[in-house]
Amino acid sequence: SGKIRTNMEVLIERIMKLARDDPRRVVHSFKVALALTFVSLIYYVRPLYDGFGVAGIWAVLTVVVIFEFTVGGTLYKGLNRGIATFSAGGLGLGAIYIASHLGEAEPVFLGFMVFLLAAVSTFIRFFPHIKRRYDYGVLIFILTFSMVAVSGSRVEKIIELANQRLVTIIIGGAACMVVSIFLCPVWAGEDLHKLVALNMEKLANFLEGFGGEYFKLDEEESSGEAGVCSKDKLLFLNGYKSVLNSKASEESLANLAWWEPGHGRFRFSHPWKQYLETGGLIRQCACHIEALSGHLNTDIEVQSEFHKRIAEPCMKVCSESGKALKELASSLRAMKRPSSFSAHIQNCKAAIADLRAALEASSPDSANLVEMIPSIAVGSLLC
C-alpha cells in the first residue's frame, strides 16, 4: 500500500507539473469535453433523423477529430474536412449515377474509380505545399468518395444520407470552431510570436552569462561558491540548446497561424513567414553559441597574460550583444521599434575594435580564445 501510495504521488506530481507548465492544457481538455458533450446530447435527446443516432455518430466523430489545441489547428481541420466532404460527396454521387446506368459493369466501374482516385490523391499528398496546408483535406476526400461509392447504388437514399451527414458535420464543425475561438482561444500565431522572442532571450541570456563564466578572473576565487556558479551555468546552457531544435515547432505553428483570422495585435495577413526567417537566423546564431559553449568545459590551467588582456573587451562584446538581443526581443514582444538598440550595437562594435587591437598586440599561445570573434560578429550581425 505504501508503494502504491508513492506511485500515486509520483503520478499526481507529474499531472500537476504538466498542468502548471501550461495551464491552457487543462482549459483545452474542458473545451473538448464541453463541445463533445453538447453535440452528443443534442443528438441523444432529440435524434434528428432516424432515431438510431447514426447521424449523431458523425457529429461526434467530427468534434473528436477536428478539435485541436490551437485555433489555427481547429480551423485547418474543420475547413479542410468540410470542403473535402462536400466536393468528394458530389463527385461520389456523380460516379454512382453513372454507375447505375452501366448494369453489370457497375462494381467494376466503381472499383476502378476508387482505385484511381485513391492512388492519385495519395500521391498528391507527397507535394510539400499540399502536405503543409491540405493534407487532411485530401485524406478526407479519399475517405468520403470511397464511402459514398461503397454505400450502394440507390441514388435517392444516398442523397438523403449525404445531406444528413453534411448537416451533422457542419453542426459538429461549427461547435468546435465556436468553442475554440470564443472560449479562452489558443492562437498559434501568438505562440509563434512568443516562441521567437523567447528564443532570442535565451541566446541573450547565454551571451550575458558566458563572459562572466569564461573569464571568471578572480571573482570565483574570492567567493568560492563553485556550486552555485555551475548550476547557473547549466541553466543558461540548456536554454540555448532548445533553440537549436525549434525549427519543426516554428514551422508547424506558422502553418497553423496562416489559418487564423485577425485577432488583437495580429492582423489577417500578418507576415508569419518572416518569423520563420528570423527563427532561422536565431538558430544560426545558436549554432555559433554551441561552438562557443564547447570552451566552457575545458579547464584553463594557466590564466595567461593574454587571457587577462582580452578578457575586458570580450566580456564587453558578450554583454553588449546580449543586451542588444534582449532589447530586440522585448521590442518584438511589444511590437515596437527598438529604442536603445543601435547604442548597444555601437558599443559592441567599439568593443570588437578593442578586441582586435588587443589581439594584434599579443602573442598567440592562447589562440583558442580568438575564435570568439566570429561568433560575436554573428551575434552583432544578426541584430
Next chain:
Amino acid sequence: SGKIRTNMEVLIERIMKLARDDPRRVVHSFKVALALTFVSLIYYVRPLYDGFGVAGIWAVLTVVVIFEFTVGGTLYKGLNRGIATFSAGGLGLGAIYIASHLGEAEPVFLGFMVFLLAAVSTFIRFFPHIKRRYDYGVLIFILTFSMVAVSGSRVEKIIELANQRLVTIIIGGAACMVVSIFLCPVWAGEDLHKLVALNMEKLANFLEGFGGEYFKLDEEESSGEAGVCSKDKLLFLNGYKSVLNSKASEESLANLAWWEPGHGRFRFSHPWKQYLETGGLIRQCACHIEALSGHLNTDIEVQSEFHKRIAEPCMKVCSESGKALKELASSLRAMKRPSSFSAHIQNCKAAIADLRAALEASSPDSANLVEMIPSIAVGSLLC
C-alpha cells in the same frame, strides 16, 4: 493554349521529380489504392450485414485512416485503433447498461460520462510518452466511447452493431497491415538507419571539401574556373545544412521503428535509441561545421605567410577526419566494425599536433584560422 501547355509541362515536371526523388511514393500510392479497392469491393459485392453498406463504410474508413507510408506507421495506427476501439466499446456498453437502469437520469449520466472521459483523455494526450506512442489510440478511445454513448440505449442492438463494427475494423486493419508488410514494405527503421549514415557522409563531404576550398592556395589562379568551384561549394554547403534540422524526422522515424517487427538485418529489439544519440552528436558536429563554413564567404585579401604555413596541416586534419567519418558511415551502413578507422584518427591526431606546432611558432595576425582546431577536434572526437 501555349500558356496552359507550359503550365502542364511544369506540373508534369514536378510530378516526375517527386516520383524520381523517391520511387516508393508511387508504389505507396498504388498500395493504398489496392487495399482500399479490395475492401470496398468485398463490401460492395457482398454486403455482410444490412445490405446498405454501413459496415462497409467502417472498413473503408479504417483503411484510409490507418494506411501510412511506413510499416511502423501502419502498425502504430492499426494496433492503437484496434485496442482503443475494443476497450472503449466495452466501456461504452457498460455505461449504457448502467444508464438503462437509471430511468429519467439516463441522458444526464451518459452526458456526464462523455464529459469526464473526454476531458481526462484529452489531458492524457499531453503526456510526452503517451503522445509519442499512444496518441492515436487515446483519440480513438474518446471517439468510440462517445459514439457508443450517442448510439442510444437499446443494448442488444448495440452489441450487434459493436460486434459488426469490430469485425469490419479488423478486416480493414488486416488488409492494410498485410499489404504494408508484404508488398514492397517501407521500413521506418531502415530509413532511420540510412538517414544517420547519410548525415555522417554529408559532414564528411563538407570536411573533405572545406580544406581545398578554404586554402585554395594557387590552384584557383592556375585553373581560373571560379564558377565551377563555387557551384561545388554550394553543393556541399547545402548538404550539411539539412543535417542541422534532422532531429524531428529522426525522432519520428525512431518512434515508428519501435512498432516494427524484426526484419532482415534488424532484429526485434534493435537499439533505435542509439541512433538518436548518434544523430545528436552528428548535429553537434554540424553546428561546428556551420561555424567553420562562415569563414568560406569572407574574402582573404592577403594570403599571409601564416595562412600558407598552416594550410598543409589544416587540410590534412580536414581530409583525415572526413575520411574517418566516411569510414564510419560505410561501416554503419554495412553493420560491420570499421577497419581503417583508427588509422585515420591517428593521422588526424598527428596533423593536429603539426597544426599546434605551426601555430605556436607563428605570428597571430591571421588568428581567424585558428578556430578550426576545436571544430576538427570535435570531428575526431565524434568518431
